[in-house]
Amino acid sequence: MNVVAASDEIPYDAAAPHLDPLGDPFLRTRFALPARPATFLRRERLVEHLDQALLTPLTMVNGAAGAGKTLLVADWAAGLRQPVAWLTLDPAIQGPGMFWAHLLQALRTQGVPVADDIDGPADGSRMRHTLTRLAARLGSGDRSVIVVLDEYDRVGAPEISRQLEFVLHHAGPGLRLVIVTRNEPLLPLHRYRAAGAMTEIRNAELAFTPEETVALLELHGLRLPVHAANALVERTGGWAAGLRLCALAARRCPDPEAYLKEFEAGHSTVADFLLAEVLDRQPPPTQCLLLRVSVLERFCVGLVNELTGRTDAQSILAGLHRENAFVEDLGHTWYRLHPLFREILRAHLRERGADLEPELHLRAARWLGRSGLLPEMLAHGAAAGEWDFTARALVDDLAIGQLFTGLRSDDLTELFSGMGPEATSPAADLVRAARELSRCDLDHAPAHLRRAEDELTADASGSAAARLSCALLKALAARLTGSPGRAEQAVRTARELEREVPAPLLEKHPELSALLLTHLGSTRLWAGRFDEARDALTTVADGTAGAATALAREEALEHLALLDHLDGWPTRAERKAVAARTQTERFGLPETSVPELGRLVLAAVAVDRHELAEAEAFLDGTDGSAPRDPVTAAARSLATARLLLARGRARAALAATEPAVTADVASPWERCHAALVASAAHLAEGRPDEAARVLEPVAGEQPVCAVGAARAHLAAGDPDTALKLLDALGAEADTGPAVLVRATLLRARAAHEAGDLAATRRLLARSLTDARRERLRLPFLEAGAWLGPHLTGEPLRGLAAGWLLPGATSEEPAPLLVEHLSGREHDVLERLAQLMSTEDIAADLYVSVNTVKTHLKSVYRKLAVNRRGDAVRRARELHLL
Template structure:
C-alpha cells in the first residue's frame, strides 16, 4: 500500500510540473526567477562588453564572474534584450542548500518558459533533493538534436554549491553540443572543469577587471544621472571605486542631490552612505564571525602578504582565508605573488567598523604591521604603519637604521617622507633617530639654522650609547647631514671630516644595506665636491663630483645628486674656460633631470647658470637672461655658496656685456655669506669690479683690485693681465702670462683672451705682424667655440685686424662644422621652431608645454618631428644643429 501510494504521489507531482503549475514541493513556480531583469533608465550599454559577450554564441560555456554590484546581471540581461531572435532561457538560482531535484525542476521550467518543448519522457523530478542520471541524459539528447542552440542563463550561480548539481550540469553541457550555450553569472568560481574548456578554446570569460568602468564609461554614466563632471573628478571617483559599477551608481545618486556634485564626490564618506549599507549586507555579513574579524583587522593594511596578515590577525590560516575570499569575489583582490589588497571603499568601511567595534585596537594593529614589514625589509610600508600607530621612535629608527635618511633630499619618496614626518612634532620621540629626522626635514626645506640645532642634539644623543654598533647608522646619518651643513655654510674642512667619518663607519654596516641605498654616498660625494669647489680645490672637487655623477646610474633615487654633480662639473669647465664642454655637460645634467622626472624646484639649477655663462660668451644675451631668470628655482638643500656666487658672477658678466657696469658692480658687491672665503669667487668678483672700473674709464682703480685676484688660476690670471695692460703696464701683463703658461692649462675662453692680451701689447709696441698673427689665432679658436664676447670686450684697437682677418664679419659667427651641414630634408614648422627655441633655453618638456599652452604630448610630438627633420636623436644635438643652420 505504501509503495503504491508513493508512486501515485510521484505521478501527481510530475503531472502538475509538466503543466507548469507546481514544483517538487507542490508549490507554484516563482515566475520572477524566469524573468530577465529590466535595466534601469540610467543603465549604460558598454559595447566592448557586449562584443565580448557575443562569444557566448560561439562557445559552449560563458562565465561572467565578478563581485557583488559589478553589473554582471544587467550586462547579460541587456545583451539578451538586444538579441530577440535568440531562444533564451533565464533562471535566477535559489539560495544555498537547494536540492538537485528543485534545481532541475526550475531549469526545465525555464526552458519551457522560453518556448523549448519538452517531451513526456522528460518529467519534473518528484524528489526536491535528488534527481537520477536519466533526466540530464534525456535533456542532453533533446538539446543536442536542435537546429538552433538554446542560450541558458543561470544567474547568481554562486548560490549553487552542491557538487552533484555541478557534475550533472557539466554532463548536460558536454553531451548537448551544439544545442546548448550555457551562461553562468556568478560571484565565485563554479565547480566545473573550467581548465578543460579554457584549453579547448570553448570558454568565454568576463571577469571583475573587465567589468570595471573605464574613466570614459564612468563619465557617460554620470551624464546619464545628469552630472557633467571634469575629467579630473571622473578620474578621482574611478580610482576610488576601482570602476565598481554599484559604487559609481551610488555615488552618482548621492551627488545628484548635492548643490556641488564634484565637491560631494571628492568628500564622499563611504562609511556613511548607501555604499556602506550595500557592502555590509552583500559582503561582510555573508561571512562567519571569525572571517568578519579577520577582514576588520586586515583593513588597516594596504597591500599585504601572509606575514603582515598573520601579524595583525594572529591567525596562521590568514592566507588561506584571504585566498578563499578572493575566489568568492568578496572584495579581496589578489594582485600577484601572494599579495592581496581590499577594495578601497570596502577597506574604508571596514576601518570605520573596526573603530566602532574595537575601540583603541587600530594603533596596535598598525604597530604589529610596522614590525612585520620592517622585518621583511619593506621600509615604505613599515614607515607608514609606524606613523599611523603614532610610534615615532620606531618610525624614525626604521628610516635611520635602514640608511635611508638621504631620501629626504632625493628620489621619488622625498615629498612623501616630508609629509609623513611632518606629523611627528616635538613630542614624537626623544632619541637620536627622531632628532636626526627632524634635522633632515628642516635642512631639506632650506632651514639651515633649525637643522643645525637638531643635528647637534642628535650628535649629543648618539654619544650617550655605550655600544657603538647600535649607533652606527645614526652616526652615518649625522655624517651625511654634517656634510650638507658644511656645504651650505661654506666650511670645506668640516665636510672633509664628515666624509672621512662616514667612510670609516661604512665597514661596520652590512654591504647589502649600503648597496641598497646608493643615494647616501652619492649625496655625500656631491656635498664634498661642492665644498671643495668653494674652497678652490678644483682637482679634488672634480674627483668627488665625478664619483657622485657615476653613482647609481639610472636610479631615480640618485637622480638629484647625479644631476647636481654633472652641473657642477660643467661649472668647473666654465671656470677653466671650456664653454663647449661645459654646455655638453650642462645639457647632460638637464637630460638627467628630464629622464628622472625631477621638477625644476627639485633640481639644482646650476646647469642653467652654466648655459647662461656660455650664452654670455657667445653674446646670446636674451637667452642668457632667460636662463638666469629660471636658475634660481633650485632645491632648497642645494642653495649653497657655489650656486649663489655663480649666479651673482654670471649676472654681473651679463650686465657688463650689456654695457651696464654699475649694475655689474652691484651684482657682486653684496658677496655670498659663508664661513670661509672662496679664492676663486673673491677673485672673479674683483675682476668683475675691475672690468666695471675699466668700462667707466678708471684703469688705476681697476688695478688696485688685483691683490684680491688669485694668480694660480688661469682664468683669474688672464683677467688680471688684461687689467694690467689697460692700466698701462703691458710688460707686467705679458710677464704674468709667461710665468703661468696659460696655454697649457686653460680652455679656449681663457686662451683666446690671453692671445688678445699679447696681441694688444704687440700692437702698442708697433709689431703689427705679431699682433695680426695673434689676433688670427684668437679668431680661429673663438670661431671653433662660437665665442664672441672675448673679441667684443677687447676694444676698438682690434677692429683693423678683424677687418683683415674676417672681411665679412666684425667678429666671427657661431662655430660651424668644417663642411657646412646640409639643410633639413623637410622644413621645420613654426611651432617646431618655437619648441626648439625653448629647448635651447634649457626648458623641460613640461615647461615648454606650459609656456606654449599645449599638452606635454603635443610638445613631444613636435620634438620627435624636429629630431627627424634635423637627423638627430637628442635634445643637445638638436640645439647644436639648429644653431648651425641659423634656425634659432
C-alpha cells in the same frame, strides 16, 4: 522550433507544467530579464565583448557584488534575436532536482520544445536519463539556445556543475551557456580556456572608466569634469554600484561636485551596501579579519595572522578572493582590499573600537620590520604615533640618506611631518635635522644635529648606523655653510664608522657614500681646491649607476661641469651639464628634487657664446630664491651678472654679484670672478684705472683673473703691464680656450695699437681658430670696435664666416663688434629707440644737450654706425634693447 524574442514579458505554454518538484508554483520573476533602470549606461566595449558568447560554448561574467554584471548581460540579451532562457538562482533552488526543473522551465518560457518527453526529476533516480535527453534535444536544433544562469554563486551542490558541464559538452553548438557569478564555478574552466572555447568578462573589465563615469553621472543629471571623474574612479575602483549610489546621493546635495569629491564613504549608502552585501555575509571570524586588515594598504598571510592571532589566514584570503568579496590578489601571496571597501571597513573599525587601530598599526610595523619591509614599516609606525620607534628604524637601517635621493624624499618628509616634541631620542633629532637640511634650513637644523651628536657621544653603546648618519648630516651642513674643514672631518669620521657597520647594510645603501663624497667635493670646490674636488666628484660620477645614487651623480656631474667652466672649457662643461640632467630623468625622479647648478653652467656657457636668449631661459628655469649652497649661489650670481654685462647693463651686473649666501669660509674663485665682473663694469663705464685697481688683489690667483687685469691695464693705456701679466700665465695644461682666446685677443690688440699688422693678424687667426671650436663669440664682442675692420677683410674673414660673421661671400655688412655700453649710454640708447629727440632725451635724463650728444657719439662708435636708425637696429640685433 518555436523561437520567441527575449523580453521582460515571459510567454508561457499553456500546456507546460507550472509546479516545481515540491509542488510549488514556479515564480515568474526567476525567468524574467531584470529591468534596466532609466539611468542604466550601455557600455559598447562590454557589449561587443559579450557578442563573442554567440561563438563560444561557455561565457563567464565574474565580478563582485554590485559590479553591474547582471544588468550588463540582461541588456545584451534583450537585444538578441535568438532565444534566451534566463534563470535567476536563489537559495530556495537547492539540489539537482530543483535546479534542473527550474532550468527546464526557463527553456519552456522561451518556447524551446523540451516538454514532450523530458520531465524535471524530483530526485536523482532518473537524472542521467533526463540530462541525456536534454542534451540530445538541444543539440538537434538548427539554432543555438542561449541559457543565462544569474547569481550562479548561489549553487551549493558540486554535482550540479558536473551535470551542467555534461549537458554543455554533449549539446554541442546547440547550447550557449552564460554564467553570471561572484566566484568561479566548479566547471573545468581550464579546458575551455585552453581550447579557446570560453568568453570571460572579469571584475577589472567591469570597472567603469573615467569617460564612462562622466556619461553615467550625466544620466543622473550630474556634470563632472574628466579629471574629477578620474579621482572618483580611483577612489571607488570604478565599481558600478558605488558610482550609482554616489550619484543618487549627490543629486540630493546642494553642491553635487563637491560631494562626489569629498563624500564620507564610512557613512553613506555605499557603506550600507558593502556592509550588508559583503561583510555581513561572512562568518564572524572572517568579519573580524577583514576589519583588522583594513589598516593595511596590502597584506600577506603572515601579516594577517599577526594581526588576527589566527593561523588559517591563507585559506580565508584565498576564499574571499575567489568569491570576489572585494579582496584583490596582487600575486606572490599578497592581497589588498578594494579601496572603497577598505575605507568603509576602517570607519567601521573605529566605531567598534577606537583604541584598536593604533595597536594594529604597531603590530604591523613590528612584523614588517622583522620582514625587512622598511617603507611600510615606517608608515605603520607613524600611523601608530610611535615616533621614537619609527625614527630609530629609519636610522638603524642607514636609510636617512633617502631623504636626499629624490626617490622617497617627499614621502619621508611628509611621513615625519607629524612627529612632535614628545619624540626625544637621538634618532628623532637626526630625522628632524635631516628634514631641515633637506630644505636648506640652517636656522633650526644645527640645534637638532648638535643635540643628537651629544647624546650619541654620551652613549658609547649607541648604534654605529646612527653615528654614521650623524656624520652624513654634518657633511651636508658643512657644505651648506661653506665649511671645507668641517666637511673633511665629517667624512673622515664616516670612513671610520663604516668599519663598524655590517657590510650588507652598507651595500644596501650606496647613496650614503655617494652623498658624502658629493658634499666633500662641493666644499673643496668652494675652497678653490679644484684638483681634490675633481677627484671626489669623479668617484661619484663614475660610480655604480642606480636610482639610489642618481641624484648624487647628477650633482657630481654638475659640479664637474662648473669646474670645467671655471677652467675655461665651455664645451666640456656643456657636455657634463647635459649628461647630468639625464641621471635623474631616466629614473623618473620628481622635478622638485633636481638641482639647478647644471642649468646655471649651461647659462654661463650660452653667455660665452653670446646666445643671450638661451642663457636667460636657463636662468629662468632655476629657483633663484632658494640657492642650495654657496657654490650654487655664487654660480647663479656670476651667470646673472655676466648676462647683464653682455647686455650692457653694467650697474645691474655689479648688484647681481652681491653674495646670496653667507659662507663660513670665503671662496677664492668666487672672489676672483666677482672682481672680474666689477672690473668689466668699470670698463663699460669708462673707468679703466678703477677696473685695474679692483683686480690687483686677485690678479695672481687664477689665469682668468690675470687676463682680466691685463685687459684693464691695456684699456688704461699700459700695454707693458698688460703683456707682463699675460707672459706670466705660461702654458698651464688646465687653462681652457675661454681664457686663452681672451689672452690672445689682448695680445692682438696690443700689437694693433703698436702698429704691428702682421702680429695682429697672426694672433687674431689663432684666437679665431681656438674660439671657433667652442663657438666663443663674447670675447670678440668684448674686444671692441678696433676688431671689426680686421675681421671683415681677408684673410681673417674666412675664419670668422658662418659663426661670427654671416658668410665669406655675403654682400651684407658684417655684424660689427661692440664694446660694452655704459649705463648712461644704455639709457640714451633706450630713449633713442622711443624716437625721442636729443632735447627730449636731455630733459628726461636731467642732463645737458651736449652731454647727450657726447653719449650718442660714443654709442655710434661702439656700435660702428653713423645714424640713429642704424644704432637702434644694431642694438636690437645684439639684444641690447
